[in-house]
Amino acid sequence: MDFQWSESQDELYRRALELAQRHFAGASRVWADHAFDRTHWDICAEFGLMGLCVPEAYGGLGLDALTTARVVEAFGRGCEDVGLVFSAAAHLFAAVMPIVEYGDEALKAALLPGLARGAAIGANAITEGEAGSDAFALRTEARRDGEVYVLDGAKSYVTNGPVADEFVVYATMNRKHGYLGITAFVVARDTPGLRLGEPLAKMGLKSSPACSLYLEGCRVPASRRLGREGQGGAIFQASMQWERSCLFAGYVGMLERQLAQTVEYARTRRQGGKPIGKHQAVAHRLVEMKLRLEAARLLLYRACWLRDRGQPAVAEVSLAKLAISEAARQSSLDAIQLHGGIGFAADYNVEHMLRDSVPATLFSGTSEIQRDLVAREMGL
Ligand SMILES: Cc1cc2nc3c(=O)[nH]c(=O)nc-3n(C[C@H](O)[C@H](O)[C@H](O)COP(=O)(O)OP(=O)(O)OC[C@H]3O[C@@H](n4cnc5c(N)ncnc54)[C@H](O)[C@@H]3O)c2cc1C
Incomplete structure (x- = not known):
């Protein structure tokens, strides 16, 4: 090692x-x-x-x-x-x-x-009104018509949607086949029949725009299909292995910054004649924040290390995602508590980390879904 x-x-x-x-x-x-x-x-x-x-x-x-x-x-x-x-x-x-x-x-x-090189922006669209955690219950349909596929349906929570040039869209060609009925397409923004909803108002991640996506007789060239017909479920799962590991690395970085900021505050803010960090209750809370960060980080590195060796890492990736997102939420609450009133003040860079962390336990599969995935890998 x-x-x-x-x-x-x-x-x-x-x-x-x-x-x-x-x-x-x-x-x-x-x-x-x-x-x-x-x-x-x-x-x-x-x-x-x-x-x-x-x-x-x-x-x-x-x-x-x-x-x-x-x-x-x-x-x-x-x-x-x-x-x-x-x-x-x-x-x-x-x-x-x-x-x-x-x-x-x-x-x-x-x-x-x-x-x-970021000249074009990508988005992915699988979630629908009736298909969130149960993503493969999606209803957006694709039917082949010669050299094109015709897509009809509605997607929600499409991150980057308002600014994206290319959308990876998942649609079913046969609902009876569930997971195996799904096919993935890359749909260009200017394709006739593709329409975007109003930007979604959110509690956090404000600079990350999101919206709904509507497909109405949207004709997508067959050359824009990803993989084979029926391979869309597997393609989505592969993308989630990337997202649940590497995207959440950003939250590991945020946790490190948050901890450094909070330790510094605890060393300089004085109450009761000494720095608040000298109060054991404060110091212990900071140690808990550090423990969460370091444990989550090691889970992340191990998951990525396994993936780079081509080894199965479904449980490891889900454990990393679960640990990081739950740490982000809990440690953001702790950071606010340790900053006292200014932790709650909107013009001080503390409270937004909670607002930015709450959705981390929702997107890329909720914490409940990650636990389900790990349980299944454990043979339960
Ligand atoms: C910031 C943000 C960005 C997003 N970006 C995208 C995107 O780019 N593209 C996209 O397609 N989607 C995106 N999503 C959607 C996201 O993937 C879904 O919100 C998520 O999968 C949960 O689905 P849902 O909201 O329908 O909740 P639901 O599935 O309705 O879940 C509601 C509650 O029920 C629980 N639950 C559901 N099923 C089970 C179960 N089987 N066992 C136990 N508990 C269960 C959930 O854990 C949750 O607590 C984004 C969401 C957010 C918040």
């Missing part, structure tokens, strides 16, 4: 952290309630964030999962705009990677260079 990063991994981490801190941090700025800003996206794209694990042949950095996670972690630590990191990661792991892994050569050559 080797816990040492290579020099090139360290260098990438350092550069990513420095860039994120330079552009997206600073006590004088409150990042939490920013709207999506394309110039911010472009700064991250220039670094290579939008194509970290895309092969170099298609304009990405060609990184493995572990190094990808480490770089996303650096952005999460340095960038106080959690929504920006979330949007970039949703683009890369749930829209771009399915094209890398299941697109045919012509589709990859046409789409990946733009997506990998």
